[in-house]
Amino acid sequence: MILIHHLLPVLVPIGVLVSLAHWLFCRFFWRHAIPATIPWAGSHDGKPLSQARAVIRSLFDTRGLLVDSTENNWSQYSQNGLPYVLPNLIQGPEVILPQTMVDWLLQQPDSVLDQNEVNRDFLQADFTMLHPKVATDTVHGEVIKKVLTRRLGEFTGDVLEEVDFAFRSAWGVDTDDWKTITAYDTMSEVITRISNRVLVGLPLFCIRATANHPQGRNEDYLYYSSRFARFVILESAAIHLFPQFLRPFVAPIVTLFDYRRYLRMAKHIIPIWKRRTSAPMQDDKQKSDYVQWCLDFADDRRDPEERSSDMISKRLAALTFAAIQSSVITSTNLLFDLAASDQTPELFNLIRKEVDLELEFENGAWNKNSLARMVTLDSALRESMRLGGFVSRGILKTVAAKDGIKLPGPDGAHLPYGTKVGVHAYPVHYDEEIYPRAKEFDPLRFCLLTPEENIDEKTSKSGIRGIPLVNTSPIFMGFSHGRHACPGRFFATQQLKLVLAYVALNYEIFPIPVRPQNKWLIGSSGPPLDATITIRRRKGTVA
Ligand code: HEM
Numbered sequence: 365m366i367l368i369h370h371l372l373p374v375l376v377p378i379g380v381l382v383s384l385a386h387w388l389f390c391r392f393f394w395r396h397a398i399p400a401t402i403p404w405a406g407s408h409d410g411k412p413l414s415q416a417r418a419v420i421r422s423l424f425d426t427r428g429l430l431v432d433s434t435e436n437n438w439s440q441y442s443q444n445g446l447p448y449v450l451p452n453l454i455q456g457p458e459v460i461l462p463q464t465m466v467d468w469l470l471q472q473p474d475s476v477l478d479q480n481e482v483n484r485d486f487l488q489a490d491f492t493m494l495h496p497k498v499a500t501d502t503v504h505g506e507v508i509k510k511v512l513t514r515r516l517g518e519f520t521g522d523v524l525e526e527v528d529f530a531f532r533s534a535w536g537v538d539t540d541d542w543k544t545i546t547a548y549d550t551m552s553e554v555i556t557r558i559s560n561r562v563l564v565g566l567p568l569f570c571i572r573a574t575a576n577h578p579q580g581r582n583e584d585y586l587y588y589s590s591r592f593a594r595f596v597i598l599e600s601a602a603i604h605l606f607p608q609f610l611r612p613f614v615a616p617i618v619t620l621f622d623y624r625r626y627l628r629m630a631k632h633i634i635p636i637w638k639r640r641t642s643a644p645m646q647d648d649k650q651k652s653d654y655v656q657w658c659l660d661f662a663d664d665r666r667d668p669e670e671r672s673s674d675m676i677s678k679r680l681a682a683l684t685f686a687a688i689q690s691s692v693i694t695s696t697n698l699l700f701d702l703a704a705s706d707q708t709p710e711l712f713n714l715i716r717k718e719v720d721l722e723l724e725f726e727n728g729a730w731n732k733n734s735l736a737r738m739v740t741l742d743s744a745l746r747e748s749m750r751l752g753g754f755v756s757r758g759i760l761k762t763v764a765a766k767d768g769i770k771l772p773g774p775d776g777a778h779l780p781y782g783t784k785v786g787v788h789a790y791p792v793h794y795d796e797e798i799y800p801r802a803k804e805f806d807p808l809r810f811c812l813l814t815p816e817e818n819i820d821e822k823t824s825k826s827g828i829r830g831i832p833l834v835n836t837s838p839i840f841m842g843f844s845h846g847r848h849a850c851p852g853r854f855f856a857t858q859q860l861k862l863v864l865a866y867v868a869l870n871y872e873i874f875p876i877p878v879r880p881q882n883k884w885l886i887g888s889s890g891p892p893l894d895a896t897i898t899i900r901r902r903k904g905t906v907a
Pocket of ligand 1: 504687757
């Protein structure tokens with residue numbers, strides 16, 4: 365006892381020092397058992413110190429590591445058919461494969477290479493997404509694919525109505541004076557309103573103003589859903605800094621504010637759930653919203669846990685995060701691209717013409733078909749996502765096979781269990797051979813003019829053909845690609861196309877000389893949150 369009493373003051377600092385040294389070694393010097401034959405981006409001599417420097421650089425300059433044009437150009441390395449390691453201070457190194465191995469990557473079953481696991485780790489979803497099952501059993505992904513996407517056409521009118529309401533509220537209707545707005549904040553308001561109009565629908569949107577909801581919308585719910593998990597990348601990075609065994613203790617502190625935001629959301633959702641499950645009225649049973657889709661899904665699966673108010677409200681919160689934050693970033697990027705492009709006036713004219721022609725063909729109705737044919741909208745959005753896709757990692761998977769996996773080819777290296785491996789979108793999206801003048805924003809890049817005699821049912825009536833935004837490929841990975849490509853992209857595309865059409869029809873954007881630079885944090889990039897643009901409502905558009 366006395367001995368312990370004397371040794372304790374010595375042992376505790378030693379323990380702390382050893383843990384710290386181990387932590388530093390793992391973060392900065394360890395290759396995570398990745399074969400030494402695969403070079404480390406940013407480390408020109410392959411020695412431990414330059415490797416550590418590259419790891420530090422990955423925090424704010426992954427982009428720089430990817431386009432490093434000095435001694436080694438790592439993007440070119442990949443183009444030449446060889447893998448390299450992209451350091452990542454927070455989530456650990458990633459083996460980036462050349463384009464020639466994309467097919468091989470996509471062919472591997474989830475039991476060998478698991479994409480879900482990367483997402484779970486990246487977001488520290490067991491802690492940040494409220495319930496561990498949200499990340500492991502992706503029910504919401506199934507609900508999006510099987511219900512939301514199939515019923516999207518039914519929501520076109522609602523989304524359009526909400527887009528109009530949201531822009532009038534966020535940007536105003538002054539046709540005389542220019543107005544300077546913070547792009548991110550106003551897009552956050554617009555996307556939150558339109559996403560929730562579909563996901564929670566009429567239970568929270570009474571549309572007609574009441575004493576509780578003077579705007580006709582539940583502003584309290586909208587406020588908290590726009591803020592839930594807004595800074596999840598920072599939160600997950602903070603949690604990542606701790607060893608596994610400490611995370612369950614640290615995470616509740618890191619995520620405290622988000623948990624409180626979730627509770628404020630749940631306060632509005634749980635009464636809806638109660639009414640639907642205890643004494644549903646005829647009207648309730650016909651409701652088409654996320655709560656009802658989840659109840660039906662749980663009934664089909666005979667899964668009482670998935671039917672619980674706890675699980676449904678947590679999944680809804682996680683889903684609104686996935687839906688809202690990604691579309692807010694994407695639409696903010698688009699606004700900056702448009703403001704800085706001298707092609708925008710021509711683009712807006714074309715969009716107005718296209719909208720007129722398509723609506724005329726559908727007797728004035730905005731519907732699934734007319735929207736599908738408005739390909740100019742797809743092109744501008746696709747081009748903006750090509751340049752500024754916020755999840756720059758493209759396709760990233762974790763080796764889930766216990767014995768590891770051998771890369772294709774006779775000299776293919778062996779990657780051990782747990783290694784992250786994939787292809788990166790950034791070097792591909794900026795490859796001059798694939799996209800000539802790759803650094804330029806060319807909103808009509810994905811459009812093609814069809815000769816008049818070839819215009820058929822499927823062609824846009826303006827004679828323009830184009831690639832739908834939802835189409836992913838090895839050279840467009842803004843929504844990732846393959847089995848795990850974003851299931852919400854059909855919904856996101858509907859919203860974003862309606863948003864862009866609305867802006868082109870109703871507003872002017874004042875040109876800016878230079879686009880605000882996106883900021884990089886680890887492998888993600890996003891527009892500056894405080895940057896502004898100047899807009900004005902077009903004359904004759906205010907009813
Ligand atoms: C422009 C908007 C969007 C972008 C750019 C985007 C991008 C992505 C990307 C890149 C991934 C794959 C992440 C990875 O595995 O590495 C993903 C996954 C996912 N997205 Fe989206 N997304 C958008 C909108 C949405 C919307 C509106 C929803 C919901 C309605 C949604 C729901 C999801 C879900 C549930 C997953 C996980 C899929 C899985 O685990 O298999 N996303 N998204």
